[in-house]
Amino acid sequence: MRVEIRPATPADWPAVWAFLQPVLAAGETYTYPQDIGEAEARAAWLVPLPWRAVVALDAERPVGIAKYGPNHPGRGSHVANASFVVDPAAGGRGVGRALAEHVLSAARTEGFRAMQFNAVVVTNPAVRLWQSLGFTILATIPEAFEHPTLGRVGMHVMHRFL
Ligand SMILES: CC(C)(COP(=O)(O)OP(=O)(O)OC[C@H]1O[C@@H](n2cnc3c(N)ncnc32)[C@H](O)[C@@H]1OP(=O)(O)O)[C@@H](O)C(=O)NCCC(=O)NCCS
DSSP states (O other): OOOOEEEEOOOOOOOHHHHHHHHHHHTTSSOOOOTTTHHHHHHHHHHTSEEEEEEEEEETTTEEEEEEESSSSSSGGGGGEEEEEEEEEGGGHHHHHHHHHHHHHHHHOOOOOEEEEEEEEHHHHHHHHHHHTTTTEEEEEEEEEEETEEEEEEEEEEEEEE
């Protein structure tokens, strides 16, 4: 599938929220409150600078969103952090990989020297995707995530240099 990726705009939000809300409500991959409201989610994903949000489009419709920016301010700000969600209806067709490759490349171009994920739930199939893109597991925080069906599972801190 051909994936176009461009900066997210306010006009993208309704289509993004339509797939983001069920993913966050499922509560299997992120630590956001499962009942997060639309305004809070919008603020968390249509992020202001120095963070950036991008969307992946299929036939001009947003089917994925990613955001990236400094993992820490000041003297930690050369290390990026990023988050990704793809519409499950468009999953497994390369959108997530394309978004991640775009974000890695853009972060490198913008001067970040590494990317760190702080909280990758160990049961998430995305762990393998991140590993295939060069991320390693630095540490696993035991029992850090209350999975809705599996109970308390670990969360990986993952990292790669750019
Ligand atoms: C993680 C996520 C962004 C991947 O998006 P996607 O468009 O489905 O991923 P892709 O189609 O690009 O697949 C990438 C690779 O991961 C694997 N993969 C992705 N999701 C998978 C799943 N649910 N089950 C099994 N494998 C999966 C694919 O096999 C694929 O491998 P390949 O490129 O070698 O064929 C998407 O599943 C998602 O939004 N998940 C919920 C939110 C989330 O977990 N975000 C990441 C938090 S760390």
